[in-house]
Amino acid sequence: MVRFGTIWCVTLCALLSEPAAAQNRILLNGNVVTPSGIIQSGWVYIEDSKIVSVTEAKPNVQASVIQSDDYIYPGFVDLHNHPVYNVFPRWTPPQLYNNRYEWRRAQTYLDTIQKPEVDLIKSNEFCDMDEFAELKELIGGTTTLLGISKPARDKPVPSCIQGLARNLDWYTGFYGTSAGQEPVANALGITPKGYPPIAADWPGDMPPERADEFRQGLQSGQFNLFVIHLAEGKRTDAEAQSEFGLLKSAQFLTPKTVIIHGVGLGTADFAEMAKIGASLVWSPRSNVVLYGETTDVVAALRQGVTLALAPDWSPTGSTNMLAELKYANDYAMTKLSGAISSKQLFEMATTVPAHIAQIDQWVGSIADGKYADVFMMKKNAMDAYANLVSASPADVTLVIVNGVPVYGTAERLTQAGVTGTEDIMVCADKRALNSQALTNGTFSAVVAQLTPKLAAENIALGPIAECN
The missing domain is CATH 2.30.40.10 (Urease, subunit C, domain 1)
Incomplete structure (x- = not known):
C-alpha cells in the first residue's frame, strides 16, 4: 500500500x-x-x-x-519493546507459564497474536503497524525506542522507519543520515536448536551463524549495545536458570550486554553481571501476567547492576513507558516495601537507559x-x-x-x-x-487500513492508550 x-x-x-x-x-x-x-x-x-x-x-x-x-x-528511552505487536489488544493468558517457551508454543498465543502478526506483515502492513506503534509510545512520552523488527531480513528497512520516535534498531539520527547505521544488536534469545530443557523439536532462538555474527560484532567493536532476552520465566524454572550459563559459554557476557527480563537470575548471577558491567532491563507487568512473578530487582540493585525499566509490549505488558512507570511504582510500593523510589523509576526510564545505550x-x-x-x-x-x-x-x-x-x-x-x-x-x-x-x-x-485486516482475524485493533 x-x-x-x-x-x-x-x-x-x-x-x-x-x-x-x-x-x-x-x-x-x-x-x-x-x-x-x-x-x-x-x-x-x-x-x-x-x-x-x-x-x-x-x-x-x-x-x-x-x-x-x-x-x-x-x-x-525504551530499551525493551516489540512495537509491531502493539496493534493488538491486551491478551489474557489462560494460565501462568513456567517460561517464555511455553506460551510462545501455546495454540492460543499462536492463533491470537503470532499468526495475525505474520499475516499483517505479509499483507504489507508494516508501515501502518509502525506508525500506530510509535504514536502509542509518543503519547506516553517515549521519544527513543528499541525493538522494531524488519518485515524481511533480506530486504532494506522501509523508509517509514525514519521519523516520529528515534529507532535504536534502524534510525536515530545519531549515526548518519541513512537507516541501518545503528551500532546495536537485538537478539531474541540464547537457546540453540533442540535445546533439551525446552524440546527436541525446538527450532532455537540463536542459530550458530547468528551467534558468530553477534560474537564478531562484539569483539570488533561494531556494537555499542547487545540486547538479549534471557532467563524469562519463573525464578525456580530450570530452563530460565540455565540460560545465564549459555550466555557466558557463548562469550556474550560483556560490558555492552543488556539482559532483558532476567527473572531466573540469582544473586551470584547479578554479581557477575555487575563485575563485568552488563545491564538489566526490568519489565514487571508482563512478567507478572505471564509468570506470576518478576525479577528480583532489589537483589540486582544491591549487587550493583545497572537497571532500566521498559514496558515489553501491549499484549501482556504496558501500552507505553508512562503506563509501566505507574505499574512499577505500585509494585515497588506494595511488593518491595518502597525499595525503589519514584525518582529512581524516572531515572530508570531516562538517564539510565540512555547511558546503557551509549546515547546519553x-x-x-x-x-x-x-x-x-x-x-x-x-x-x-x-x-x-x-x-x-x-x-x-x-x-x-x-x-x-x-x-x-x-x-x-x-x-x-x-x-x-x-x-x-x-x-x-x-x-x-x-x-x-x-x-x-x-x-x-x-x-x-492507518486505523482504517489496520481495522479490517485485524477484523479478518477476528481481532479488534488495540487501543492507542489505556487510561485506567
Whole structure:
C-alpha cells in the first residue's frame, strides 16, 4: 500500500536529517526536570533540533513561546519493546507459564497474536503497524525506542522507519543520515536448536551463524549495545536458570550486554553481571501476567547492576513507558516495601537507559546542547516524580522529538508553530498530531487500513492508550 504520506516521507527523508528537522525556535516555560533538580518556572530554549539553553530567567530570544505550569521532562528511552505487536489488544493468558517457551508454543498465543502478526506483515502492513506503534509510545512520552523488527531480513528497512520516535534498531539520527547505521544488536534469545530443557523439536532462538555474527560484532567493536532476552520465566524454572550459563559459554557476557527480563537470575548471577558491567532491563507487568512473578530487582540493585525499566509490549505488558512507570511504582510500593523510589523509576526510564545505550551525550536528560526530545505534562502533584508515576496519558500536553512538536493538545501545537494537525482522541480527551511529522500518512488512514485486516482475524485493533 502506498499513500501520499508515504511518498512525501520518502522525499523529505532524503533531504533532512531524521527523525525530522525543526522549523521554528521554541521557548518552553514550566517546571523543568533536570539531572541536578527541578527548575521552578524555568525556561528551555530550543533552536532547530537542539536545546540551546536551560535557564531560570526567560532568555531574550525570538521564538514561539509556550508558557505553563506544566512539568517538562526528558523523553523516555525504551530499551525493551516489540512495537509491531502493539496493534493488538491486551491478551489474557489462560494460565501462568513456567517460561517464555511455553506460551510462545501455546495454540492460543499462536492463533491470537503470532499468526495475525505474520499475516499483517505479509499483507504489507508494516508501515501502518509502525506508525500506530510509535504514536502509542509518543503519547506516553517515549521519544527513543528499541525493538522494531524488519518485515524481511533480506530486504532494506522501509523508509517509514525514519521519523516520529528515534529507532535504536534502524534510525536515530545519531549515526548518519541513512537507516541501518545503528551500532546495536537485538537478539531474541540464547537457546540453540533442540535445546533439551525446552524440546527436541525446538527450532532455537540463536542459530550458530547468528551467534558468530553477534560474537564478531562484539569483539570488533561494531556494537555499542547487545540486547538479549534471557532467563524469562519463573525464578525456580530450570530452563530460565540455565540460560545465564549459555550466555557466558557463548562469550556474550560483556560490558555492552543488556539482559532483558532476567527473572531466573540469582544473586551470584547479578554479581557477575555487575563485575563485568552488563545491564538489566526490568519489565514487571508482563512478567507478572505471564509468570506470576518478576525479577528480583532489589537483589540486582544491591549487587550493583545497572537497571532500566521498559514496558515489553501491549499484549501482556504496558501500552507505553508512562503506563509501566505507574505499574512499577505500585509494585515497588506494595511488593518491595518502597525499595525503589519514584525518582529512581524516572531515572530508570531516562538517564539510565540512555547511558546503557551509549546515547546519553545526546538524549535522556534536559541540558544545554542535547537534542530536544522532551515532553510536557500537567502538574497534578507538587513532587515531579510522584506526578509522573501517577499520571494518565491525558496529562501529556506536548511531545517534542528532535526539536519537532509531534503530539499534544491543539493549543500547545499551535503555540509551538505547527500549522497542520490531525485530531486524535486519548482517554476521551481531544489531542492532536503534527500532520507533517507523520511518516505513513494520516493516523485515521492507518486505523482504517489496520481495522479490517485485524477484523479478518477476528481481532479488534488495540487501543492507542489505556487510561485506567
